[in-house]
């Protein structure tokens with residue numbers, strides 16, 4: 001395990017996304033209520049930046065080809081064909097930590 005501090009929960013607005021770098025790894029941090037998800041910042045389809053995506057508090061949408069995911073468990077919705085990868089996270093005393101032992105990424109052959 002390589003637990004690294006991400007940020008304080010209070011630094012994240014509810015239903016928001018924030019790009020961050022943790023231990024040299026780029027991630028996208030997404031808050032939905034008291035749940036914080038830390039995911040790779042690119043779409044599993046063609047690696048488009050998900051920072052340009054739309055998050056409504058439950059569903060994340062990549063605007064390139066409209067793949068969607070349930071952020072709670074990363075499952076694909078609609079036409080999406082692959083789930084989101086997620087870093088293991090935990091919260092302690094109002095701080096968010098992610099296990100960045102291994103960088104998560106998608107394979108895409110153009």
Ligand code: FES
Nearest residue numbers: 043045046062065
């Ligand atoms: S690149 Fe994201 S849906 Fe195609």
